[in-house]
Amino acid sequence: MRVDAVAENLLAWYDKHRRRLPWRTEAGAPPADPYRVWLSEVMLQQTTVAAVKPYFERFTSRWPTVADLAAADAADVMAAWAGLGYYARARNLIACARAVVGDHGGRFPDNEAALRTLPGIGDYSAAAVAAIAFGRRAVVVDANVERVVSRLFAFAGPLPQARPGLRGLVDSITPSDRAGDFAQAMMDLGSGICSVRSPQCLICPLSDGCAARTSGNPEAWPVKALKRAKPQRRGTAYWIEHDGRVWLIRRPTKGLLGGMRALPSGPWSDTDPGLIDAPAPADWRDVGNVAHVFTHFALDLRVMTAALGHVPGDDGEWWPIDRIEEAGLPTLFARAATRAIASRDSIGRDDG
Template sequence: MIAEELLPWYDRHARELPWRLSPRQKRANPEILFADPYRVWLSEIMLQQTTVATVKGYYEKFLTSWPTVQDLAKEELDSVLSAWAGLGYYARARNLHKCAKVIAEELGGVFPDTEEALLKLPGVGPYTAAAIAAIAFGRSAVVVDGNVERVIARYYALEDPLPGVKSEMKKFAQKETPIDRAGDYAQAMMDLGATICTPRSPGCVICPIQVVCLARKSGIAEALPKKAPKKEKPTRRAYAYLLLSEKRGALLRRRPEKGLLGGMTEVPTGNWIEQGDAERNPEFEQLAQWAKLDGIVKHTFTHFHFEITVLTTKLSQDLDVVAEAVQGKWAHKSEFAGLALPTVMKKILRHADYM
């Protein structure tokens, strides 16, 4: 089994990560068996679709602001979204806050310790439930992320492309998951995929499981896992309406709670059009005379590209009336750091030289 060779390697070479109880820490504190479930949960939610290097700073910021799940549950959603800004996939932040409330208010601050119970929490899917169960509670749960998929695909030389081969990968991953030290094994597989069994130029010569890796024996390790051709991303277009006041700053508003960038702060925009040119919004057009900035702002989301034409205007009167019409609030540059401004909105403000 993979664990027989991998766990001794992990004991020597495990990455030191702020949310992890490493083998070195366990040796120093043998009475502590598992990592804090709050820290594991917080890190796993942040690590979805995001690199370790990016997450570290956000994780430490969150832990400093909200050391316990009860602290996070008591916080206003706007503050959580503001702290999350720039990390992307903002539904994670909304579910994080919702989940904290469930744990603090309905479960007495205690995390469930089984996959089945964890799956009932907001924002917790099969991978996250398995990771928390294994790492925080020592359950023999099958943890399969992108790193684990790559290791399994190469170890068993699975040549069918993703995503179709995922179910087969899961069966082999289940076969390899040990009963004892399941959490360490899961983290060891992640470390192996992140540091040695990398997507390009894998370090097969120093891999602890190289002797029985079928892809290495066949010389096809770097070609696996294969992926089905990606569909070309569509492009959506929109106008952004940046209202400015010398006294009050920029007029911003909160996006609807549901949907893309839900609950985040935005420069007001018109409809996001996928076919054809962007459409100007009559409701905004009647508020002022607008000047179009040269160039466009480009941003890429998971499923589409986004191109924004920025219109600006300066107002000196009727500021409250306009704010009410737009359902927005005025904010000075000095206040931007405390707002939940996603990256695309920061790009719009920078394009207008207003950030």
């Protein structure tokens, strides 16, 4: 297949088979609202479309414009994000919205260079917003696009080291017209047809010129470097209950799960920290462990419970246990809360 025919074939397929998503316009229509494009792209980073849809709809219902989001209380935004993971994205979301309003009069810049100056917007997001929201020719490369192009050209370089070479190949097939539709078509193709396992080559619009299909083993691409095993860490979380409420703290703004409500916890280390940094002396009861995998390590978190009428310090809040779902706990601590609540019948009650 000629290089210039890739876009022609792919766009013809996209016009018939594109996914209907809440942040998209119809194929060939004027570019979409930059705010909705940007919000969806931030949410979709390392997250599935199915998981993002309800969050996107709640965010745009509650904060329909970038100005609304910029004016929102950061704690409310972090709570609304809870469960979506990678919480630095939520902090950058607030910072970016405020920069757009404060520095750009409430309008997103319409080119990649200016978009990259905004908090949390890197090369991929800048290209995606420029192409999809403003119709600019931009080279948009996510994991789906990498897979499609690596198979199309049977690109031998292993990821992630070979990404510059793959980007050059994407550049070679990106059209000047309908660049936003082309980017979304590549994503749809990678998500629905050129999938990680069992790619559906027989219905792929690019199959005639695909070098990986010709090889007979398209799943061999993209080539990936060997992964290192993630380090295992251990920690302890503390469920402190009093009069139908649980003590929650706000994690430091900077760092993992920054700014989120959480259960108090001690250090996360290579060895079991036991009761180091327990919030208070108590008859702590071990109610089991919960596991969670972060980007760079896996965590095994022991959950300890106690009934106390007082907690030293004033850097937390008593939260009604029957409204714990409204606290916006990140997934790790939501699991710990579920474990603690399940064991409540065995927790002694304090005298008040």
